[in-house]
Amino acid sequence: MTLLSPLMKKKLNVSNTTYDLINSRKGQIAVLIDPEKSQDEKTLKDLLHKCEVAKVDFIFIGGSTVTRREFEFTASTIKCLTKIPLVIFPGSADQISDTADAILYLSLLSGRNPDFLIGHHIRSANELAEIGIEVIPTSYLLIDGGTASSVAYVSQTNPIPREHISIVKQTALAGKFLGKKITYLDAGSGAKYPVPVQMIHELDSVGSPIIVGGGIRDQEQIHAYANAGANVIVIGNAIEQDMNLVLDLRSHAICNK
Ligand code: 1GP
Helix, strand or coil: CCCCCHHHHHHHCCCCCHHHHHHHCCCEEEEEECCCCCCCHHHHHHHHHHHHHCCCCEEEECCCCCCHHHHHHHHHHHHHHCCCCEEECCCCCCCCCCCCCEEEEEEECCCCCHHHHHHHHHHHHHHHHHHCCEEEEEEEEEECCCCCCHHHHHHCCCCECCCCHHHHHHHHHHHHHCCCCEEEEECCCCCCCCCCHHHHHHHHHHCCCEEEECCCCCHHHHHHHHHHCCCEEEECHHHHHCCCHHHHHHHHHHHCC
16 A cells, blocks of 8 residues: 655645645535434435435534534434535534544634634634544634524624625635635525625635535525635535435536636
């Protein structure tokens, strides 16, 4: 067996981290599984099989009010059932598992709640260092999606108004200067209005990979985000309501740039 040194991997352009994968192309798809709502093992197996058939790029796991036990159980079940990279999208410091490939280390920069800017991070830092999973510093921006989102409620913060694109851009830029490697725009689960496509276009100049989610329900929206330059498009609720929708995601690949 030949082991490639990190330098050789770089030369050969072999992606070896989840961040590299996220950064590698536009229009990738993540299916979000909320352990609190995740069904029995059989249903989870069925969903993950469909995700594989549809060539879903990532499975995200997380939720606003998930317990440690629910989280650990669902994460290890997913890991046993699929090889699709598993990425933690945490709602709190309790949502950690060494079975995941990476964690989005979210700082809720749209809000001013110190717990979600640094508090949960301090609580989880030792454990993350111990288990050694890939930690991806991420600017997390909540955008008004026309409904009261659970993230806004749990974090006790206000989302950025959707028409204030310049605030979003300044916040994403500040996040980049603070060392965040990714910008995540979220209209909140079940949002009435998803993040405006124009916002994705405008963030292009910031130069960080973009993840977008919240209220995305159809192919048209997915294509629009992919063409605007989003690296990863996250879908949760719509798939919880109709698992077969995941099979339609296969055609997203035509938009990959
Ligand atoms: C992840 O909040 C989203 O960014 C998920 O939203 O459940 O509406 O797809 P949905």
